Amino acid sequence: MHGQLTVVDDLPGAFAGAVVEAWQARSGELFSLALCGGTTARPCYERLAAEGLSAIDWLSVNVYWGDERCVPPDDPDSNQLLGRQALLERVGGANAVYPMDCEVGPDAYALRLGEVGKLDVIHLGMGPDGHTASLFPGSEALGADPGQLVARNVDPSGRNEHPRMTLTLSGIARARLVVFTVAGAAKRETLQAVVDGADLPAGRVTADRVLWLVDREAAPQRLPAP
Secondary structure (H helix, E strand, C coil): EEEEEEECCCCHHHHHHHHHHHHHCCCCCEEEEECCCCCCCCHHHHHHHHHHHHHHHHEEEEEECCCEEECCCCCCCCHHHHHHHHHHHHHCCCEEEECCCCCHHHHHHHHHHHHCCCCCCEEEEECCCCCCCCCCCHHHHHCCCCCCCCEEEEECCCCCCCCEEEEHHHHHHHCCCEEEEECCHHHHHHHHHCCCCCCCHHCCCCCCEEEEECCCCCCCCCCCCC
């Protein structure tokens, strides 16, 4: 496991605080934030909308996504829809919003990310199988070339439906800060495996700084060595 693991009582509050802190420490006029999907993300974005409404100038924020299911943008499984409903509509929008579009493909998204350079914050979750973004165990995108920032991918196990578009490990590594949020007892065993060094996608994530925010139900029994 790369980075710092912190067990918290209020996971959405800790996430919102980490993003606000990163905003305050930003190096430029614009701030870049990449969103994710999943059930843990929604309360995190709702809290960020509430606490960041006055703390963040959203007209100086560019919003990206770390992965997307290849479904219409109004589909209930769309990460774009979740981000818009839970965050963007609550704060009134952003300076610019760049959803992933499977029809356009990964090259155009990679080109845009290449122009940005480093994203300030990438938010990630972790599945019970250890996947993060749409990087699934044993999937093709895990072996992407180091220069490839975005890829198409599928879950070879079939447990996660829909073809996907996702940042690669190299794409994620360009972040100034990656914030993982992990919640629930169903994730505890997998998180322990990541802490213990199992070769799972989530455990391979690197960036300038990686912060794992974990609620008490998901907290591993054996924590990483300081």
